[in-house]
Amino acid sequence: MSLVEQPPPPPSKRRIAVLMVGAIVASSILVARLWYLQIVHGEELLRSSEANRTRVVRRVPPRGVILDARGRVLATSRPRITVRVAPEEVNKHPELLRRVAELLGTPYEELRQRYEENRTDAYQPVQLAADVTMEQATRLEEHRHSLPGLTVGPEPTRTYLVGEAFGHVLGYVGKCSERDLKERAEAGYLPGDICGKAGLEGGPYDKELRGKDGSVTYEVDALGRVYGELGSRDPVPGATLRLSLRADLQAVAYEQLAPYLRQGHAGAVVAMEPSTGAVLAMVSLPSYDPRHFEGGIPRKRWRALQSNPLRPLINRATAMAVAPGSVFKVVTALAGLERRQTSIYDGTYCSGVIYLGKWPKRCHRRSGHGRVDFTEALAKSCDVFFYRLGQRLGPDNLARYARLMGFGKKTGLDIAGGETAGIVPDPQWKRKRGYGQWVGGDTVDYAIGQAMLAVTPLQVCNAVCAIANGGTLYQPHLVREIIRHDRSGKATAEAVRPKVLRRLPFSQRNIAAVQRAMEAVVQRGGTGTAAALPGVRVAGKTGTAQRRTREGMVNDAWFAAYAPADSPRIAVCVFIEAGGHGGEVAAPVARAVMAHYLNIRLEATVGAGSTED
Missing domain, CATH: 3.40.710.10 (DD-peptidase/beta-lactamase superfamily)
Structure with a gap:
């Protein structure tokens, strides 16, 4: 028996080949996965990651002022309290909309329908209510800790300073229909937005009156609570129209x-x-009072206008x-x-x-x-x-x-x-x-x-x-x-x-x-x-x-x-x-x-x- 230790036999070439192939396959899978995540879905994942720590709130511009020939204000904008919610939070917390409906005193089904109609994508906050009272806003703020993704704040809305003498000239505004959104895509309207419907409001100057959106980016935690403002972009107010009309x-x-x-x-x-x-x-x-359309005309009043035998909605001029x-x-x-x-x-x-x-x-x-x-x-x-x-x-x-x-x-x-x-x-x-x-x-x-x-x-x-x-x-x-x-x-x-x-x-x-x-x-x-x-x-x-x-x-x-x-x-x-x-x-x-x-x-x-x- 030899006292000298024999060297181990060399590894087989087949084993080496198998290991190399395995390493190559594993590397390929890793590279493919990285490519898939960073290239194919990189933008989406980045946006999702950003959405987890930031929230971008759209700032709607004030609609343009309408003046008569001598500078008298006929139509302008005023602030109103608007409630919006981040759709990803609604997906995470199915009970969220029901809780908001209770605090607003609004039927849940009505609020849910409004949410579905106004939603545009998975990230843009959706308008749930507009022109809410200070009491409603305070109630929501008191429960903000249990309402992730909810924002309550002022947004501009249309207001008129003249009555029915100007109805057919000024026209009125209302919630954008599907047809409005399609025909006025260049104006930047989104579901739930207010656009011109008749008169000057709905005519060829509607895009000018609309203005351009701004935004505010907030830092939020996992519950959607705001920790601070990261940046903002001011909206561009709508153009002012000076009329020849006196x-x-x-x-x-x-x-x-x-x-x-x-x-x-x-x-x-x-x-x-x-x-x-x-x-x-x-x-x-007969005419109509554009002030009745501020914030949306009640159905009863709208039906009365439509059923009036003298047809006040028709501009006889x-x-x-x-x-x-x-x-x-x-x-x-x-x-x-x-x-x-x-x-x-x-x-x-x-x-x-x-x-x-x-x-x-x-x-x-x-x-x-x-x-x-x-x-x-x-x-x-x-x-x-x-x-x-x-x-x-x-x-x-x-x-x-x-x-x-x-x-x-x-x-x-x-x-x-x-x-x-x-x-x-x-x-x-x-x-x-x-x-x-x-x-x-x-x-x-x-x-x-x-x-x-x-x-x-x-x-x-x-x-x-x-x-x-x-x-x-x-x-x-x-x-x-x-x-x-x-x-x-x-x-x-x-x-x-x-x-x-x-x-x-x-x-x-x-x-x-x-x-x-x-x-x-x-x-x-x-x-x-x-x-x-x-x-x-x-x-x-x-x-x-x-x-x-x-x-x-x-x-x-x-x-x-x-x-x-x-x-x-x-x-x-x-x-x-x-x-x-x-x-x-x-x-x-x-x-x-x-x-x-x-x-x-x-x-x-x-x-x-x-x-x-």
Whole structure:
């Protein structure tokens, strides 16, 4: 037996290979896992890790202020106490929402539904309640130790400083619908946010009014309790909108229409600046009070608005089109002059009636006007003169000139609320809609603003502006200036320039002839004397349009005018549903609006207006 120890046998190559393969596999698994965690899910895990120690609370910007032309605040923002909760804490603590509901005094199912509707992702705090009382907020704060992830603090909300006189102009705000979120994604709205719904609030400036979100990052513990603030980013307030509209003029228009509404007659007033298309006043009655929408309108009040037979949610200045009656004769007159189917020297004998075959078409003055020339025909609103002029022009020419004046197309006013284009009919239009063939009676009715013609008060006012300024059709607009803000508080103002829709292809001589005839309307012997102003030349046109209702035929009252006639500063259109004769009912309203704007003191009312128009 040898006393020398023998060396151990060398490890087998197979064993070494197995160990190496095992090491490689283990390393590969480790690398793959690291890649999976850091590359594939790195961002998600980082956010989850950060969420365990931080909480980012969104800071909603205050909605932009809306000012009238003189700087009066019409709409602004006020602070309200809002309750939000972190969704990850709701997932960890299923009883959390029930506890919050108890402390708020809100049914659990209602709060749960609100949470589900307003939730956006797993990290963004969800709004549970807004405008909570100080008592509710205090109760929540007292139990914060058992309410992980809950934040209670001030957020801005919309508030209005004016009432229903401004309802259809300002509109209102409300909770974003799914459609709102989809259509206004660029504005940064999230579920549960408040956005504009109607009027200026819901129009093309909604994104400007909304502003940009800010945020605050807090350090929290495992229970979601706040230990300190790590950083913040200020929100950018919404832009300030300065309007062309004057609150005092708006109030006068409202006060003038209100007595008719008390008698059951809805209506509208539009006032504009002829040289720019800027809207100076726009009232539609009945209306609604935008203040009732602050914090959400109660269902009972909303149902009352929807069920009101006078339909207060409809803006009659822009969204309701009806026949304008004799106000349209200014279009027929211009068409006749341009097509050389009449002249300022043209004379017609009005016996009070013409015959279409065996069917009589009567003038509003049954006894007739006798012999009238162009100016007298417009001043006295002689139907027979315009029946015959319409026959010479034909329906296609009447339609063409109506469209040139802006009828049959939306004006593009910068508000939401369903502006209608109205109807400019012609024989093809009538056939396509199954109303039969165009007949002679359609043409003569068309010439005096009846038949199937349908227009809005805003369209009429805009057309009158184009006559007043010598032939420029502007796009009506309410916003005169946009004042934008940045995070540093710096403000930058941008003026909204007037937009020309069309230069009317009419000779200045023909426009001047219609202007002179419109002046004659308001002078002695005309149908619009109730709109006359002391010391100021006024041009206008009355209209009384017959409309069929379930109760029978009614007369809608119209009047459109501008002043001073030699240097126009204001144009006005007044429409009163079933009000009677335009010269008697609508003209005095326009007179009051123009007088206020022009600083004319009306010490005494004029005589009774004409019932012949």
